[in-house]
Amino acid sequence: MSGLRARLLTALAGDPNGTPPWVLDLAEGDDEGFFAENGPAWTVHAGMGTLVAGIRALLMQALHPGALAGVHDWSRYREDPLGRLSGTVRWIICVTYGSRVQAERETGRVGRFHRRVTGEYRTGDGSVTHYSASDTDLVEWVHIAFTDSFLACHQAWGGPIPGGADAYVRDWAKAGRLMRVAEPPQTEAELRERIEDLRARSILRGDIDGEHRVADVVRFLRRPPFTGPMRIAYRLLFASAVATIPRPYRRLLGVRRSPLPVITLSRIVLRIAERALGSGPRAQDFARRRLRRLATDGPVGVEA
Secondary structure, three states: OHHHHHHHHHHHHOOOOOOOHHHHHHHOOOOOOOOOOOOHHHHHHHOOOHHHHHHHHHHHHOOOHHHHHHHHHHOOOOOOHHHHHHHHHHHHHHHHHOOHHHHHHHHHHHHHHHHHOEEEEEOOOOOEEEEEOOOHHHHHHHHHHHHHHHHHHHHHHOOOOOOOHHHHHHHHHHHHHHOOOOOOOOOHHHHHHHHHHHHHOOOOOOOOOOOOHHHHHHHHHHOOOOOHHHHHHHHHHHHHHHHOOOHHHHHHHOOOOOOOOHHHHHHHHHHHHHHHHOOOOOHHHHHHHHHHHHHHHOOOOOOO
């Protein structure tokens, strides 16, 4: 289990012990953060379904040509897939479990990078549009795709969410506002309506004539450069991510649902991963050290 834990933590946190400086900082700070201990966001993001949700979110995000252009033009996901993964995980963990100061600092780091990410892409009608990763519509899409994927995967592999699905969408909307999303969805129904509206207006799309960007991302996500047992486990998780995506979006991505019971089979893989990660401290354990210290000094409220 210790060897598996090290491999998982290297992929997720960029550190075989799971304790890079930004994880240790979760124990620091003088406030309780933006999210309540054991609340909806804590519960969903601590679940093993997040291992599938990350794959699913990247697939869904690829359906917006602006978001896809930013990945294609600027991301080093082909050269350093684990580095890109750990960078995304870092933001999620810091915002979910960190103090407000740490969450805002981490969001600022991501925002500074986004301001450099600019370029052009073709819309569904063939016209050329300029983009910046900090554009409100792109930031909103990334938030929506993330929320939808983490919720869907928790519903498939996790337990009850305190307050239910709507509570998670409403809770994680705080992260959307941190990223300057003006009106993040507040309910599961509103979340799904926003996604369907983008599809109905052909803003979300697959490749058009002469393009292969969506297909390239799908191909890479299907078979990243993992080896040994991790490669086998990952392929199962990829198939499970595809299985949770509704059919209209699978068609745009050019993927098919596996005939195998991959969602059931993934429970075994996720259970093994949970045992491995549970053999040592996790991010929320460091956050709880901060909360216990603050409880000793006196109560501090959680921002609404």
